[in-house]
Amino acid sequence: MAGRSHYYLSIDDLAHARGPEPSLSYDGAGPNDFADALRAALAGPDLFERWRAMQAEPDEVDPALGATDPQVQVSAKVADLHTEVDLITGLPMSIVRQRLNLLIGPNWKLRDMRAA
Template identity: 40%
Template sequence: MPAQYHISLPDPSKARGNDPDLSFHSQGAAGFAEELQDALRSGTLFERWKAKQPDPDAVETQWGVTDPDATVTGEQKDLRINLVATTRIDSDVFKQRLRLLAGSHWELRDVR
């Protein structure tokens, strides 16, 4: 059964990971939602991250799991952006993808 993650980006301009090649590039709610959805549906972000590891072959396969049915919606609310991601991806993997994309500049508001 998929989980629904309610995420908030309090300051979207700071929602960037440590590596610009792996982080969000968008400015608006729709763009953030699209980038996160792509990170959940495809292995592209994982493969780029894996290639940057000291021993890519040692990376556990669980971190590369994808969910082709994942959906993400986004809305601007005052200065923050709220995202709702619906996915079957494990919460640890989901959070790792968000850290790559947004660094520590996101808040998990609710999981259903």
């Protein structure tokens, strides 16, 4: 993995943020549950493998999309009327984006990114 990045994310309405496929979607109750779900999605292969198995040709899915980061750090908290998520990982944004979209669809925004 290349250098680590610190992603600052925002979710306007976490209570209603869900991905397009219910069996892969986040279904927790708050910021700590979401942080745990995102951590699991980036640290281990489970979410990716379940998504891959749903594809028309699972064996043709690029294995690089299944990259994980066991040292990923995720925290989330409510701030004003939204949820702020701090994510530190060595994974590229393309992987982070895919896992976020599986969990909560397009209901997130990247506010900033810096080297960690």
